[in-house]
Amino acid sequence: MKVMREGFETLVKTVDLQAPVQLELTLAIAKQQVTVSVPGKSLAFANSDPLYRQLREIGLGQTFRFDNHTLTSDTATFQFQKGTLTILNPVGGVITGAVFIGEGHFNLKAVTVLDGRELTRRTGAAEVNEDFTEVVFRFTKDAWSKFHPGVGEQMGTPGEAAAAFNHWRERMRQRRERAFGFTQFLLEGETMDNVDADLTAALYNPLHPEFFNAYLRGTKHKNLRFFVRARVGALPQLDSPEEVALINNDPEGMDDGIWYLAHLKSEYLDHTASSSEDRRLFATHRYKIETVISKNQHLFSTATITFEPLLSGERVLKFGLLPNLRVTRVMDENGQELFFIQESRKEDGSFYAILPKAPEAKQEHSITVEYAGDKVLEQAGEGSFYVSARTSWYPNLNGFGERALYDLTFKVPHKYKVIAVGKLQGESVEQDFAVAHWVTPSPVAVAGFNYGDYKRIDLPDEKTGYKISGYYLTELPDSLRHYSVLQSMAPGSMTKYALEQTRAQLQVCTFFFGKSTYDDIYITEQPNFNFGQSWPNLVYLPISAYIDSTQRWMLFGHIDNKFTGFVQEVTPHEVAHQWWGHAVGWASYHDQWLSEGFAEFSAGLFLQQAMRNRKDYVEFWERLRQRILEKNNFGVAPDDAGPLWMGLRLISPRTESAYQNVTYAKGAYVLQMLRSIMYSDDGDKAFIAMMHDFVESHRERSASTESFKAIAEKHMTKSMDLGNNRLDWFFNQWVYGTEVPRYHFEYQVSPADGGKVKLHMAITQSEVDEHFAMLVPVFADFGNGMVRLGQVGIWGNATRNVDTLLPSQPKKVALNAYKEILER
């Protein structure tokens, strides 16, 4: 394609270092002063809301005989055959829980086909049947009415009921510092739900979304949890749009994991189930956060959060905040202190703020939170730090689920710098501290920052208009000090290499996807060797991204393919997140491939378009193919774990790396395959139009798999239409399915009239079902590398014979020469 060539030829030209280097910032000094409030000495408002106290200290009440009763909750049934039910003491006249001891049976049937398959993968059957001996129920609203008809005569409370309840309470409150296994990490990781706080929210608001939680001790599985949580979702830690979950928490067992996660049965029946359901109770409009980082990396912060209630009557705000950051005071707009909940950092230490009365709907309100603590930053060496609490360093109301404006002020020891999301408004010095003020011009999903002894290099890009700044560390982190090769490298020129790659990728992405949302891009080095991350206009690159292949060879003395792949991909991948993840967000865990898979695809695009390296490009797709199809020690390949659409749920004890390899690698392949089947005489024209439309129609919003599919259908070419103007076939195969075809290719060439050459091809597709359809690209090499001849459509397990004329004798004809179609 002519346009592309002209556009990218000069991409990797070296930069004149003289002009743009700028080691010191020269921005205007900030006018505003940072005030740090001393943490309040009185903690009278912590964990002392009277209703919360009653729930926290709730005890067992009356016990009744409870035989032959069936309770239905969404798609699950509890059959209580014989036993006792002990209710928890009512709080404010409401019963919020009960303990069953005896014999019972639990059944859950999956509503959708995909959830049925997932249950079968996890448990061996499409429905769950488990006998139980103990169940602790916690619920809101009138869930008690489901138990009430089964209640028999009053009895003495059995000792097992008290033991079961105490054991449950202990498990709900004890957070393990080091959670192992995905399920445990999900339930007890960085923050842990405080059930008593959740119940407080429900009791304070009669309109609060219902929940019904059951904690079962089964005869086979000792720690099963069944949740139905309307609106807010069954697993908020996963940002799940689904309301119903069944989890087997058994960190050492082989069937540990999320067995079931689905929408309410009624939503499927009404066709209203959607990944884009709003799970928020409050919309956050603005965060204003002032943070002081002391010499020992201790944080002292004041955050003012401005929000609007989305549900009337709601009084409890639930935040994501690292439990090591201890809240000392919460205040309303008038400086009035508010009750708040934050148990010990070793317990269910999630942070909740309680408003004295329900705030008026459709109006802005704000609260201010003071907090302090450690574990946000870890020292990695002289002047270099890891930001370990990357999203929980401030009280975050809705995680990645919404966009808000951020006004961030950092006050840090003067030799260090903070680089944050947004634009730098000003810098000043106060005694021994450097003060920097950052503001996001438009709402973003998350605020991050990087911190250390940074020097800066600027690399403006006249072609695209982006202002690229590189921040590098002057000293190596302790973990890399012993590499003498690294000692001799000038950090400035290492940065130049990373910035040139960034600039090239910004040009490639702008051409293929349109403008990103942010004009300033800060590329920051961080001490980690194999971890990168992208924030709105801020990128963390690992140190390894700052060394080229020669230096890598000097460093390791050999070429490690996996590591080479990582280093090749990390900068273009992270830069592409400015589009995938930030300009366009993702609606739920189902749709994360639209961020990670698309960013990975973009790394491949970079190798093809900016580096113009066919070998690296083919190796890139081959590496991804292997990541998807390579069997692990259990004989299971990531692709066997389940469809791309299942996202994080692909992680199981037998498929620990399935999420990573499917979401990134197969996600990239899906987009590449769309590109391949859209390719025509106009080259990538249809694909580029689709991607521009996708970005524009979803700019600063979240995309779902289904909303992306709608855009793809709008731009599909004639050959992609199998008759109904939809891409159901493509998405069912590649996004909601797991089949991967195998191809066999044979060809013969023979002379034809007029000096032309007749090509006969036989293409066989196998290992798929009869409905599987694919358009497979064919290439020929006439002496100048493989060029695309066209594509051949094949249905099911079949052989397709195709004859065509070629202008001259090819050196070679091949199917899928650049590995752009996923095949076995």
Ligand SMILES: [Zn+2]
């Ligand atoms: Zn990524």
